[in-house]
Amino acid sequence: MATEIIAALGLGVITGVLVRFFLRSEKLEEYSSVLLEAVILVLILVAGIELGSRLATSHIGTCDLFYYSFLPGLSSMAVLLLVRRVSK
């Protein structure tokens, strides 16, 4: 998967560079931004559907699920804020 990720990103960069080099249009950057936004929204919708379906069909303890859904991420953010405050 890591190879596919780097290949897809790299192919996008190469295409973007070629398009920039040959077409030289300011509108192209705007279009890429709109396309990116649209693909992101589709991905969020699909992630929501997948998660909703998993939640509806699985029988995990609510406490465990709530804890591991939010605490690791919040704890990482708290560590970052703490390190920044200490190093100031």
Place this chain on the structure above:
Amino acid sequence: MKLANYITVIVFFAGLLMGMGTPTPITNTLASLTNSLLLFLLFVAGYYLAFHLEEFYYGLRDPQVALLVSSTLIGGGLAGLLGSLVTSLPLRESLAVSIASGWYSFAGAYIGAYDPLGGLVAFVGNLVREALTLAIYPVLSRKDPLLGVTLGGATTMDTSLGIIARHAGPRIAGVAFAHGLIITLLISLLIPIIYP
């Protein structure tokens, strides 16, 4: 409050509600399409970043990457330690689930091979973390774009890279990509060590 600022949160909750009423075969088909969609997203993100290559390159070499990686792993570790006290998972399993940093496919499959319930917690918990990042990053990035990168964990090199590039700019996208790549490499080594 502008409604457009919260469009990702609205779309996410719409998906969540749709998913609860969607039959499993349809969800499985959607899940199999996610991989192709993700690769297309990365292609578009790469295309978008091609217009800002210099800033992206500086982001990749930003010294803050080390700080972010340490925060993500230490935060995950601390949550894992505390989790073994307040949830039903034992210490090693709790650490493995917490430190997975949003990489639900790996953590769910790996832990699930030994403990199906733990695997399910790892899968769903980390899936929520990824979905949460996608939903709230646009709002969070206005306060502090790097905070959202630690929340994204391993997903910042793939799923959430597009939204980071779009809302925080190419330099932070470079930081996020390097952060996600290092986290992915480290957790693929750390989880088998923590939970052998």
